[in-house]
Amino acid sequence: MKISKEVKTGILVLLGIVLFIFGFNYLKGQNLLSSSLTIYTSYNNVEGLVPSTPVTINGLQVGKVTSIGFKGDGSGILQIELSVDSDFKFSKNSKAELYETGLIGGKAIAIIPAFDGAENAQKNDFLEGSVKPGLTALVNQRLTPLQEKIEIMMVGADSLLNNINEVFDEKTKANLRASFAGLNDVIQNFKNTSNSLNSLMASNEEKLNNTLANVDNISSNLNKTTSQLANANLEETIKNLESTIQNFNNISNKIKNGEGSIGKLLEDDGLYNNLEGASLQLEQLLEDMKLNPKRYVHFSLFGKKPKHYDAEGNEIETKD
CATH class of the missing domain: 2.40.30 (Elongation Factor Tu (Ef-tu); domain 3)
Structure with missing residues (x-):
């Protein structure tokens, strides 16, 4: 069967339209076959x-x-x-x-x-x-509060600089210059003092070494003394001391209670009174011996008889 040119042309036109529609939809992202x-x-x-x-x-x-x-x-x-x-x-x-x-x-x-x-x-x-939220949105979210803080900080810094400019006037600047000059002098003096100290230590190095050696010896002796004290029988010494204190307390209690000679001497009023009376009589006797020595001591080179006196110092006549 022979196909005419008109039919072939129609088929080609239809295929072209279908391909155009398919391609157009494919370019739009639509697949008509799926x-x-x-x-x-x-x-x-x-x-x-x-x-x-x-x-x-x-x-x-x-x-x-x-x-x-x-x-x-x-x-x-x-x-x-x-x-x-x-x-x-x-x-x-x-x-x-x-x-x-x-x-x-x-x-x-x-x-x-x-x-x-x-x-x-x-x-x-x-x-x-x-x-x-994308990266741009996240950056904006983070940068917005940071920007606000930076602006506030800049305003504060500007105010601070203005205050500093007001404080540091010409007079203050001159005072600061003078202070720095004085500080330079202090540093120079300190440097000179340091040099003098170095010279002093260098000239007395031998004495310093001897002094340090003596300190070392003293420290060594102190360590030995400390070791001896640590090794001493302190516990036994303390026990002996406690025993001595206890004995002393016992003796003190006995004296307080009137026991023994010392206790009776301290606690017995009669003995005290007797001693006081005897002391008084002894004192009177010594006084009388000073006033009337002939009454107690008599020397006779020619055999005279001693004279006698009464208690009041009057001579008593005696018969031969």
Whole structure:
């Protein structure tokens, strides 16, 4: 059967139209030969997101962004159409997270699957959209409070510098210069003193060595003395001392109780009175001997008889 030129031309035109439609949809990220799952999500701002941007699950690309447009309700919210080619099943409660792929790599969408036992996502289902803060947003979050603190610090530093300029007037500066000059003199004097001290130590090095040797000997002798004291039988000495103190206490108690000669002498009032009387009489006797020595001592070269006196010192006449 012979095919006419018109039929061949129609077939070629139809094939061209089919190839054009297929290629156009392929360039848009749609594969007409695959059973892809079309789902939707929405964001307030999708800066950096373009059609054909990859859609991933756990880092694996499973589809593409097919279209981006306004939702059409006057809210300004952007609706994103996603085409998922994978057979991986996930819940309709999963989220579509918008994230940055890098510093200059634009943005992509990651499906965060939810395994909550709910119904699997079907064609034309709507997933809740979320935005993951990127590096730029995190840097801005950190830099904003830091910038505020730097501004406050700069204001404080400016005030401090102004106060310093007010304090350090010409008079204060002159005083500081004079103080530094005086400090230089002090340092020079200290240096001279140090040199003098070095000279003194150098000239008396032998004496210092002898002194240190003597100190070393004294320390050695002290160590020996300490060792001897440590090795001495201090315990026995202390016991003997305690025994002596106990004996002394016993003697003291006996004297206090009137026992023994010393105790009776101290505690017996009669003995004390007798001794006091005897002492008085002895004192009177000595006084009388001084006043009337002839009454007690008599010398006679010619054989005279001694005279006799009474208790009051009167001479008593005696018969021959």
